[in-house]
Each structure stands twice: as structure tokens, then as C-alpha cells.
């Protein structure tokens with residue numbers, strides 16, 4: 146079976162009890178902590194920054210932390226997230242003046258680097274930096290808020306990204322983010338995703354483990 150990873154987005158967690166929420170979702174079977182950084186500039190919302198990432202590490206979180214920067218410009222915040230213990234740092238190509246340089250900053254700092262594509266952003270730049278990318282994140286909603294509906298056109302884009310990744314021969318995760326739930330996760334995996342961000346589907350449910358277990362049983366039935 147494919148090495149699938151479930152990455153709950155803490156955007157939908159209870160921020161007043163963040164450490165306990167992260168502990169619980171990891172104990173309930175999540176693989177990766179998805180950490181959404183919004184700057185009220187690149188996107189119309191404001192969330193959490195490097196101090197919160199660092200606080201989670203000090204609190205004892207050892208799981209990979211996948212930092213999604215919805216921030217412009219990106220370069221000046223990358224160093225802070227490297228120090229704060231980010232495992233992955235992904236950013237939007239349109240938020241960097243020098244995409245190759247931003248990717249190098251992340252990798253030289255010891256984290257895995259990735260690019261994020263909004264629903265209407267083409268994948269064109271990817272082919273020029275494939276050798277520096279460890280993750281490709283496709284947004285299946287317009288970024289800024291949790292709880293939106295999955296945009297179905299993202300399935301074709303996933304197939305396109307999967308073909309590019311497979312052709313590269315590199316070990317690159319293909320992550321999907323926005324409107325992922327138990328009902329659509331199998332179709333999304335069949336289109337090529339291997340890493341699934343889910344915010345409201347998990348954190349708005351009374352039983353996180355039940356949702357994650359149901360997601361895994363859907364993934365166990367994926368035909369590829």
C-alpha cells in the first residue's frame with residue numbers, strides 16, 4: 146500500500162488548548178501536524194507564527210510539523226520557522242520573488258521544502274525546481290479559511306502533479322489541502338495525493354480517532 150499520511154490542520158483546533166489538541170490528534174492516529182500561517186496580507190486572515198511552533202516543540206511534540214506559509218514575502222520568516230523546529234516549510238510561488246532561493250534557504254536550514262499551488266495557479270514553475278522540492282501541496286480551496294468545500298477541478302490537477310512527480314523519480318510528497326473528508330478522501334488518493342490535510346473534518350468531530358480510522362479504511366481501498 147502507498148505510504149499515506151494524515152495531517153490534521155490545527156487551524157480548526159481549539160487554540161486555547163492547542164498542546165492538548167495536538168497530543169490528542171496524534172494519539173488518535175495522525176501522522177503530521179499541519180500548521181497554517183496566515184498574515185492578513187497574502188490571505189485575509191491572521192493566525193499563528195514561529196513562537197507557537199516553538200512552543201509546541203517545547204511542550205514535547207516530536208511529530209513532523211508541516212508549516213504552510215500563507216505569507217508574503219516569505220524569505221524573512223523562513224529562518225524563524227527553521228529555528229522553531231519546522232519539519233516541512235511550504236510557500237506559494239507568487240509570494241516569493243526568488244523561488245529557487247527561498248527553497249534553498251529552507252533546505253540549507255535542514256527542513257524539507259515545498260511549493261503550494263492555489264486552485265487557479267498553474268504548476269508551471271515546478272519543473273524548474275523539481276530537484277529542490279520535497280513536497281508539492283495543492284490547495285483544493287482558496288486559502289485563508291477552514292471549512293470550505295473541495296473544488297472538484299483539483300482532481301485533474303492532482304493527476305497532473307502526480308505525473309510530474311513520478312517522472313522526476315524523486316521522493317516528493319503530494320499533499321492536498323481543503324475540504325478533505327471521509328467521503329472524498331479515497332477519490333483524492335486515487336487522483337494521486339499521498340498526504341491529506343484535514344481541519345474541520347477532524348477537529349469539528351466529537352471523536353477524532355473515529356474520523357482518522359475511517360479515513361484510513363477508505364485509503365486501504367484505494368485502487369491505483
Ligand SMILES: O=C(CO)[C@@H](O)[C@H](O)COP(=O)(O)O
Nearest residue numbers: 288289291292323324344345
Ligand atoms: O490552509 C488551509 C486554509 O487556507 C487549510 O489547511 C484549512 O485549514 C483546511 O481546513 P478544512 O478545509 O479541512 O476545514
